[in-house]
Amino acid sequence: MEGNLLAVHGGGPTAVLNASLYGVIRQAQECGIGKIYGAVGGSEAILKENFVDMGKLPDEKIERLLQTPGTAIGSSRFPLEQEHYEAMASVLKKHGIKYVLFNGGNGTMDACGKVSKACQGEDIYVVGIPKTMDNDISIIDHAPGFPSAAKYIATVTNEVGADVKSLPIHVCVIEAMGRNAGWITAASALARKKPGDAPHLIYLPERNFHEEEFLADVKRLYDELGGVVAVVSEGLRNEKGESIVPPIFKTDRAVYYGDVSAYLAELVIKKLGIKARSEKPGLCGRASMALQSRVDREEAILAGREAVKAAVVGKTGVMVGIRRMEGEGYRIETPLIPIEEVMLHERVMPETYINERGNDVTEHFVQWCRPLIDGELPEMVSFKDEAAQALKSRI
Amino acid sequence: MEGNLLAVHGGGPTAVLNASLYGVIRQAQECGIGKIYGAVGGSEAILKENFVDMGKLPDEKIERLLQTPGTAIGSSRFPLEQEHYEAMASVLKKHGIKYVLFNGGNGTMDACGKVSKACQGEDIYVVGIPKTMDNDISIIDHAPGFPSAAKYIATVTNEVGADVKSLPIHVCVIEAMGRNAGWITAASALARKKPGDAPHLIYLPERNFHEEEFLADVKRLYDELGGVVAVVSEGLRNEKGESIVPPIFKTDRAVYYGDVSAYLAELVIKKLGIKARSEKPGLCGRASMALQSRVDREEAILAGREAVKAAVVGKTGVMVGIRRMEGEGYRIETPLIPIEEVMLHERVMPETYINERGNDVTEHFVQWCRPLIDGELPEMVSFKDEAAQALKSRI
Numbered sequence: 005m006e007g008n009l010l011a012v013h014g015g016g017p018t019a020v021l022n023a024s025l026y027g028v029i030r031q032a033q034e035c036g037i038g039k040i041y042g043a044v045g046g047s048e049a050i051l052k053e054n055f056v057d058m059g060k061l062p063d064e065k066i067e068r069l070l071q072t073p074g075t076a077i078g079s080s081r082f083p084l085e086q087e088h089y090e091a092m093a094s095v096l097k098k099h100g101i102k103y104v105l106f107n108g109g110n111g112t113m114d115a116c117g118k119v120s121k122a123c124q125g126e127d128i129y130v131v132g133i134p135k136t137m138d139n140d141i142s143i144i145d146h147a148p149g150f151p152s153a154a155k156y157i158a159t160v161t162n163e164v165g166a167d168v169k170s171l172p173i174h175v176c177v178i179e180a181m182g183r184n185a186g187w188i189t190a191a192s193a194l195a196r197k198k199p200g201d202a203p204h205l206i207y208l209p210e211r212n213f214h215e216e217e218f219l220a221d222v223k224r225l226y227d228e229l230g231g232v233v234a235v236v237s238e239g240l241r242n243e244k245g246e247s248i249v250p251p252i253f254k255t256d257r258a259v260y261y262g263d264v265s266a267y268l269a270e271l272v273i274k275k276l277g278i279k280a281r282s283e284k285p286g287l288c289g290r291a292s293m294a295l296q297s298r299v300d301r302e303e304a305i306l307a308g309r310e311a312v313k314a315a316v317v318g319k320t321g322v323m324v325g326i327r328r329m330e331g332e333g334y335r336i337e338t339p340l341i342p343i344e345e346v347m348l349h350e351r352v353m354p355e356t357y358i359n360e361r362g363n364d365v366t367e368h369f370v371q372w373c374r375p376l377i378d379g380e381l382p383e384m385v386s387f388k389d390e391a392a393q394a395l396k397s398r399i
Numbered sequence: 400m401e402g403n404l405l406a407v408h409g410g411g412p413t414a415v416l417n418a419s420l421y422g423v424i425r426q427a428q429e430c431g432i433g434k435i436y437g438a439v440g441g442s443e444a445i446l447k448e449n450f451v452d453m454g455k456l457p458d459e460k461i462e463r464l465l466q467t468p469g470t471a472i473g474s475s476r477f478p479l480e481q482e483h484y485e486a487m488a489s490v491l492k493k494h495g496i497k498y499v500l501f502n503g504g505n506g507t508m509d510a511c512g513k514v515s516k517a518c519q520g521e522d523i524y525v526v527g528i529p530k531t532m533d534n535d536i537s538i539i540d541h542a543p544g545f546p547s548a549a550k551y552i553a554t555v556t557n558e559v560g561a562d563v564k565s566l567p568i569h570v571c572v573i574e575a576m577g578r579n580a581g582w583i584t585a586a587s588a589l590a591r592k593k594p595g596d597a598p599h600l601i602y603l604p605e606r607n608f609h610e611e612e613f614l615a616d617v618k619r620l621y622d623e624l625g626g627v628v629a630v631v632s633e634g635l636r637n638e639k640g641e642s643i644v645p646p647i648f649k650t651d652r653a654v655y656y657g658d659v660s661a662y663l664a665e666l667v668i669k670k671l672g673i674k675a676r677s678e679k680p681g682l683c684g685r686a687s688m689a690l691q692s693r694v695d696r697e698e699a700i701l702a703g704r705e706a707v708k709a710a711v712v713g714k715t716g717v718m719v720g721i722r723r724m725e726g727e728g729y730r731i732e733t734p735l736i737p738i739e740e741v742m743l744h745e746r747v748m749p750e751t752y753i754n755e756r757g758n759d760v761t762e763h764f765v766q767w768c769r770p771l772i773d774g775e776l777p778e779m780v781s782f783k784d785e786a787a788q789a790l791k792s793r794i
Binding site for chain 1: 408410411412437439440441449450451452453456460463464466467468469470471472473474475476554555558559561562563564565566568571647648650653655657658660661665668669672674676677678679680681682683685686687688689690777778779780781782783785786789
C-alpha cells in the first residue's frame with residue numbers, strides 16, 4: 005500500500021497507551037502500509053523529524069508493548085503554535101507520510117484537529133485515538149486508560165481496607181489522580197462488597213471541600229469502626245475555588261501544590277488527635293501492569309486498529325469514539341467523532357453520580373463503572389466478622 | 400489429639416501474614432489438634448478471651464486466606480506488662496490451649512518469650528513465627544513479608560521508571576516503608592536491567608542524609624536523563640539523627656512526621672526549580688496480592704506449618720528461623736531459634752550492602768535479594784532506545 009504511517013503520543017501515559025500503539029502497528033501491518041513510523045517524543049518529534057521505523061522491529065518487541073507501561077515511543081507536553089502545524093504538514097509530505105494517528109487527551113485532540121486542517125487539500129489523513137486516565141474527554145462513554153486506573157484504585161482501596169480493618173488504629177487517606185475530574189477517585193467505590201467496607205468516604209473535585217465537615221465525618225466513622233479509609237482527589241478545592249493545600253512554589257508557567265493526602269492526614273492528627281497516614285500511589289496507578297483492566301486493554305487495541313482503518317479509507321479530522329450500546333450486558337461500538345466536537349472540552353462527573361452530602365458517589369455511578377474493571381475484585385476474608393457473629397448469637 | 404491451639408498476630412500486617420495463618424490451620428488439621436482458635440485482635444484478645452474457632456470455618460474461607468492482605472483474625476499494638484503474661488497463662492489453661500503460636504516482629508517475639516516463661520511448668524508450648532515487611536528481625540536470613548515488599552517496590556520502580564522515561568520532565572521521589580532499616584528501599588535496585596534504568600538514586604536510613612548532596616545528585620541526573628527516579632526511606636535522618644522532616648504533631652506517646660517523599664519533592668522544586676512529584680504507595684506495598692512473591696508465600700506457609708510441628712513435639716520459647724543454605728541455587732532450612740536470641744534486636748542493612756557515597760546499594764546486596772522476589776521482572780520495551788541507536792549508527 006502506498007504511503008507511510010506515523011503514530012504520535014501526547015501528554016501523560018496510561019496503563020494501556022502502548023496497547024493502542026500495538027493495535028496501530030498490527031493493523032498497519034495487516035493493511036500492508038509502507039513504513040510504520042513512531043514519533044520519538046511526542047508532536048515535537050514531528051518538527052525534529054525524529055522517527056523510529058517500528059515495522060522493522062522484531063516481533064517479540066511489539067508483543068512486549070502489551071506489558072510495558074508509559075509509552076515506548078515517548079510523549080511530550082510541547083506547546084504548539086500555528087506555525088508549527090504548517091511546518092508539520094511539510095515534514096509529513098517530505099517523509100511520504102499519508103496516515104497520522106494522534107493518541108492523547110483533550111490537548112492532543114486539539115493538536116490533531118489543527119494538523120488535520122493544516123494538511124487540508126493534501127493526500128494526508130489525520131485521526132485521533134482517545135487516551136486519558138482521568139476520563140475527562142467529552143462526548144465518549146469513557147477513554148482508554150480510565151478503566152485500568154479505576155481497577156487500580158478499586159483494588160488498592162480493597163486491599164488497604166483489609167489491612168486497616170486488621171489493625172484499626174488509624175485514619176488512612178488515599179490520594180487519587182484527576183485534578184479537575186473525580187472519575188478515578190469515584191471508582192474506589194467499586195471496592196465495596198458489604199456495609200462497612202472501604203472506602204468509607206469519597207471526596208471529589210466536583211464539589212467544594214469543607215474541612216469541618218470532613219473532620220466531623222472522619223471522627224464519627226473512627227468512633228464507630230476504628231479504622232477509616234477516605235479516598236480523595238488530588239485536586240480538592242475549597243469554597244473559594246482554591247486548592248485546599250497552600251501553594252509551595254510558583255514559576256511563570258505553573259503553581260506547585262503539596263500533596264492533598266499528606267495535608268489531610270496532618271489535619272486529622274492535629275485537629276482530632278487521631279493517628280492518620282497518607283497513601284499516594286500516584287504514578288504507580290497509571291503504570292501498574294498487574295492491575296491493568298482486560299476490558300481496557302482490549303478497547304485500547306481496538307481504538308488503535310479502528311483509527312488506522314479510518315485513515316486508510318480517507319477519514320480525517322475525526323477521533324475514534326467509544327459508545328456504550330443499549331441493551332443487556334456491556335458492549336461498545338466505536339463511532340468516528342468529528343474532532344471539533346471533542347477539542348478542549350473537559351468532562352467532569354455529572355451531579356447524578358455524586359451523593360447529596362458530597363462525601364460519596366451514587367449507585368448510579370457504580371452501575372456505570374463496574375463493567376469497566378474486568379470482573380469482580382477478589383473477596384477478602386475476615387474471621388473477625390465470624391467472631392462478632394458468634395458473639396452475637398451467644399448473647 | 401489432646402489440647403487446643405491458639406494463633407495470635409501482633410503488629411502491622413504483611414502481604415503473607417494470612418499465608419502463615421493458612422499454614423498453621425492446615426498443619427493443625429493434619430495433626431488432628433482439637434480446637435484451632437484464632438485470637439481476634441492480637442495478644443489483647445487473649446486477655447479478653449476473644450477467640451474464633453477456625454477449625455469450624457468452611458474450607459473455601461480458609462483457602463481465601465491466600466488472597467487476603469492484612470490479617471483475618473486481626474492484630475494489635477497493645478503494650479503488655481508482666482501482670483498480663485500471668486493472666487494469659489490462666490486464660491490458656493482455662494480454654495485447654497496447649498499450643499500457642501505468636502506471629503509477629505521483634506515486639507511480638509518479646510511477648511512470645513514472656514508468655515512462654517509465664518507458662519513454664521505447664522503443659523503449654525509457645526512458638527514464634529517471624530513476620531516483618533521491614534526485615535528487621537535479627538539472626539534469620541529474612542522474615543516472611545519482606546520478599547513481597549521487595550517485589551512490590553522493585554515492580555513499581557520498574558513501572559514508574561518506564562512512565563518517567565516516556566515523558567522525562569520531572570523528578571519522581573518514591574517513598575518506601577522501613578523507618579529504621581532500609582531493606583525495602585534497597586530492594587528497588589532489583590528493577591534495574593541496564594545502565595540508566597530506574598532507580599537512579601537510593602537513600603537508606605542507615606546513612607545520614609545530606610540535602611546538599613541529594614540536590615547535587617538530582618541536578619546532575621536531571622541534566623543527563625530528564626526524568627529521575629529516586630527511592631527514599633520513610634525514615635531518613637540528618638547528621639544530628641533527627642528526621643529530615645520537621646515534626647508536625649506531638650502527643651505523650653508519639654511524634655508524627657510529615658511524608659519524606661513530599662518533603663523532598665518540594666525541596667527539588669524550591670531549590671532547583673525542577674518539576675518534582677512524590678509517590679508514596681505506603682500500605683499499598685504490604686497489601687498487594689498481585690505483587691506477592693511466590694517464594695514469600697511458600698515460606699510463610701512453611702513457617703506456619705513448622706511452628707505447629709515444633710509445638711506439637713513439645714518445643715517452647717523458640718521461633719521458626721529461615722536460614723539460607725550454602726551451595727548452588729536458592730534453598731532454605733527452618734531451624735528453631737531460642738527466642739531470647741531474637742527478642743527486641745533490630746537488624747539494619749550491613750555496611751557491605753551500601754555504596755560508599757550512600758546514594759545506592761552494592762551488587763552484593765542485589766545478589767542476596769534477587770532470589771526472594773520470585774523470578775525476573777518483566778522487561779520493558781522502549782523504541783526511544785532503538786531510535787537513539789539508529790541515530791548513532793547514521794552519524
